[in-house]
Amino acid sequence: MGYTLNFAAVWRNFDRLLEGLGLSLLLAVGAILIGCVLGLVVAFALRAKPLWLRGPAGIYVTAFRNTPILVLILFTYFALPQLGVRLGKIESFVFTLALYSGAYLAEVFRAGLISVPPGMREAGLAIGLSEMQIRTSIVIPIMLRNVLPSLSSTFISLFKDTSLAAAIAVPELTFEARKINVETFRVIETWIVASCLYVATCSVLAAGLRQVERRLAVPR
């Protein structure tokens, strides 16, 4: 034993950890924004009648939900260039995470779409809205409010998944922590601080999103 905790080396590099945390958040936000659009489109495709829409959407969701995200990240970053698709580290990571989250969000949205009572659509038809208008101004807003809790838990787990960007050397929180660990040998302190940053951010996000949920909840 005989290990004395000394946080000085970590505090000296604390700004790097914070910068990493900022990048982590940015990656998660970027991924969920793209993922939401993708998930929404796929959710409607999953509910569509023609097989040429339902089939590919189902394959996409099953494939991405059952493959480890690390394999997807490495595939996009190291294997796609062989097909001529060359992306930067950050773009490649956000792209992968967006596709990954899209698969999860599609399921979330599909469940949300099922929970919108059919009377809403019929009421829309009765006042003469087109199918597209019904979707954009009735079904989607109601569905979004209903799925908000699942949406925020998906966002939080996406934020945690950004740690995997360290595997392709994106300088986010885990990557910076590992670098500080190697540079200063302050092993315990670095990992305590890094995990506390993650936990704190997750709880702040959770609390903030719960406020949003309460504000937007469908009044009963």
Added chain:
Amino acid sequence: MDLAFLDQLWLARLPLLRGLGVTVVISALAIAAGTFAGVFVGLALTYGPRPLRWLVRGYTDFVRGTPVLVLVLASFYVLSTIGLQLNAFQAGVLALAVFCSSHVGEIVRGALQAIPAGQSEAAKAIGLTFRQTFIYVLVPQAIRQILPTWVNTAAEMVKASTLLSIIGVGELLLATQEVISRTFMSLPFYFFAGALYFAVNYGIERFGRYVDRKTTVPS
């Protein structure tokens, strides 16, 4: 190109199979240990005295708020610093088991709390002790809730086992990366690894659906 890949795949069959075996062993160990610990976590969260409950709540919240990769790296680097000499495999399995235990704990707590209070009251009314109530009334109902979600957690653990490649455990992903660094065929080999993981997880998912069907109370 295609034939060259099949050639290399045949050459690499043993390391890849060994990697797949290690992945299965890691996942199985982590799931077994994590489930065992998770049941106690869940019980402590539901029935523990207040100080214990707070302690365990702190543990689960901390573990669930930390990315698995950070748990894996921390377990690998920190434990050896404080004098607990674990190799990469042991440290990795420990991290995954800790992660699994907090998830299983939440599942168990959720299932136990979802049982209507009337059930325990009815058990008390016919004179069952707490132990009897727990074994004959609560557990059979909770199991139905727990099993389908638990199978999903198992699939999560198989996916999380890939993270052990980062600390140098020779599981399927690391074995694949080694083959790629020898052959430079990143596209087909990553695809192959992805397909293997997919096959394993898809099997687990189908099994989960089957369990789900079997355990839902017919209404």
